Amino acid sequence: MFKILKYSFFDLTRSSWSYIYFLFYLLLGIVLLFLNNDLSNAVITLMNVIIILVPLIGTIFGVMYFYNSREFTELLLAQPVKRTSIFLGQYLGVAVSLSLSLVLGLGIPFIAYGLFQSPAIWDFTMLLITGVFLTLIFSALAFNIALSSENKIKGFGYAILMWLLLAVVYDGVFLLSLVYFQEYPLDKFSLIATMLNPIDLSRILILLKLDISALLGYTGAVFKQFFGTSFGSVISLSVLVLWTILPLLNIARIVKKKDF
């Protein structure tokens, strides 16, 4: 598995896409910091970017890589290598290189700006952690989709649809149900609904770290109380881990049975 991981990883580091991705974050970080001159504002703007772009790029990149390396995969399948290690290796190659682009691309300008002397370092760390998790989750989901549809166009369509569902439609349904059931106490419901979607969970985890959390008022206080405890952090972390592991298990399951 690690050999395949290595091959995929080096293959990807040679491709221009990871460089473009890396350069994009580098540029974003530099522009944000040196135009804004305020670390915590920059973190807020970055949060907006991360919760939208990272899942999207993770999804598209995952699907793209899977379809592109199909021939190589078929070649590998002919060799005496375990199937799961082929696909998990490929997945890890994609996910690790994407995460690395993200962490380095954002990390370098922030460190250059003097992050270590700033109290914003924890907000920033939270930002990177959630960013990495979102990359892991969405590339795993993308692999799932690509594995289950042979047709490239269809696969891309489903992948985009999945992203749209989690990033946009979910919040729409969430909002509608809040408005519809506004006569009922909704704190618990909104807490659970936020936990279930990795994008919403990441957004709230970052928001609660920032000053802006005071805007959340009473509901925010409930959230803060929950996520502030060790129980809350363990739960939210395990939700993110679950979102990563479950698609991976599914990949392993499909791969074992699939007729290539």
Add this chain to the structure above:
Amino acid sequence: MRRWMLLLFILSVLSTQAREIEVCHSCEVTSIQAAVDMAQDGDVIRIKSGTYREHDIKILNKSIRIIGEDYPVIDAEKKGTAFSIQANNFTMEGLHIKNISTSHTSEFAAILMAHSTNFTIRNNRLENVFFGILIEKSTGGSITGNRIKSKSVRQDNSGNGIHLWHSKEIKISNNVVSGMRDGIYLEFAGESIISDNVCRDNLRYGLHFMFSDHNKYLDNVFESNGAGVAVMFSKHIKMYRNVFKKSWGSASFGLLLKEINDAELKHNVFEKNTIAISADGTNRIDYVENDFINNGYGIKIRGACYKNIFTRNNFLYNSFDVAYTGRINENEFDRNYWSEYSGYDLNKDGIGDVAYRPVKLFSYLVTQTPEAIVLLRSMFIGLLDFSEKVSPIFTPKDLIDHHPQMKKIKW
């Protein structure tokens, strides 16, 4: 005969001429209470530096001046009030009063002034006090240049820095109040002017009005208080050139208006408050040329507000410029500058050609369903706000600025 009269007059003037009584540890008079007992109208009591462990110093009907040299310390040792005064034409300056006891039943103060007229309390330092300066049923005084500092933790067992009760024509200026419950509290107080004070880190409000009409507060700074200023049940309050900043917390306000009529706000700056202005039951208030910068909410109107006029204000980078509950009720937004305005100005007259709607759909939804706030900064909300901006359906139709300015208003 006339000469005799003159002589007698001169004699009498000489005999009533102001004496000076010095108080120090090596002087003839070593206690302040003794000096006060000796003093007559017009005398000056000069307290040299040192620590005086005294409390409940009573000054009754004596028009005297008490002057501290190099801030002598009056330590009340948590045994009650330091000075209680009932006197006209009274002055107190340059004292350092500390350690006033707290109580749930009595209002112990560093300086308690009751039934007095024409007093001056100037340049004192009050430290670790329950109430700082408590003025009851008095008229015509000035409280200037005092520094009041305490470390209040809980609202129920802490007092106010400067507290006026049933008093009028009081001037409160250049004081610095921190760490109290309310910085300055006016209860049934009228015709007073509060200017150039700094109130910071107070538990509840920086400045608090209750049933106090015809007052002005000008050029003050309110920073990091539970709420900057609360004006409640009062009429004809003028609020000019104040700075309200950093009232940041889930239940914090820059300025809280409750049941206020005929007030005027001009040239104030609201910066980094969770809610810059929260208005509830306010009528006929003019908001002119104020700056709202980086607040969570610029203005939150909670209902029962009639004929409020917002004109020539700058709304810069607030998460929500306006949150609004209820009907339009003749409230008016006109000729303001909104940093989020994205219209154009073809005829170059400085007024945007497209009217601006300051209430976002999301802020409307949040006032309906407070829990919806958890979707703050989600992508769906961004799309929703955008589509509502293009074709408004939900937000109040009349809540509209017909003449949004293209450039920030300079005042």
